[in-house]
Amino acid sequence: MSTRGTQTWPLRRDDGLPVVMGVVNVTPDSFSDGGEWFEPSAAIAHGLELVAQGADVVDVGGESTRPGAQRPSVQEELRRVLPVVEALAHDGVVVSVDTMRAEVAGQALRAGATIVNDVSGGLADDGMVALVARSGAPFVAMHWRGHSTDMQSRAVYDDVVTDVCAELAQRARVLVAAGVAADRIVLDPGFGFAKRAHHNWLLLRHLDRVLDLGHPVLVGTSRKTFLGRLGRADGEAPRPPAERDAATAATSVHAARLGAWGVRVHHVPSTLDALRATAAIDHATDSATEPATDHATDHATDGG
């Protein structure tokens, strides 16, 4: 049950699950899928595939934010994202543009994107907050402490949950003061951005504190390195990104249980199945009447 084409905000799925944002990185060097969707035609096809798999929003980005990454020029970022945004929006897909640049956000909105997703929460570009306020577009403000080249040196906190919440609340105040409607501000703790593994786990454990800030919350743990370290000994290489989808599904289920508005993932089917299974458990009843969707022969055909 997709929310495709819906213009109301906050976007919600009609099956009660969190909004599923599928990722399309139009980059040669993202950590999770670097290069796979760099050609516009491949990126567009992948965006449509994510929607067919049940994604509600497709997040199109043209800048890799992996630790140490160099930034592309504005022109190069525009060249990467605009054709993809335009084609997907033309096909009725709800598109968010993943950018730290006001120029890119503005042009992407004109090309049909409806949401701006800024991993810097408006800190990287002085023009971003005003652009978002003028446009009226919903804005994802992620927790951020600096560009990828040196962000891991900024992973220093007195208390990571308290500090991240305070910094996110400050971004929300700045946005509201500039004229952005409070319910159009989505907050995101920024997993993996200026965070060590234990910071990420603590933020997941205490996600309720981020939710208490009173804004919709987006969780983007998908394929991040801290998930790749599960089950690996110290010093051992983390498992490759494509082998982190089961852990991504688990963290997404956790976020959904606590009330996150959305989850940002690379592999939609695994997370959506995990979310659906948990919802089915939550909604199972002892009533004598079977729901209409149950099929008596299920057990006979596939072990039910």
Ligand code: PMM
């Ligand atoms: N992570 C990445 C990129 N964009 N946006 C939001 N809102 N939250 C995130 O956690 C986030 C993001 C990095 O992952 P990718 O390079 O695989 O897209």
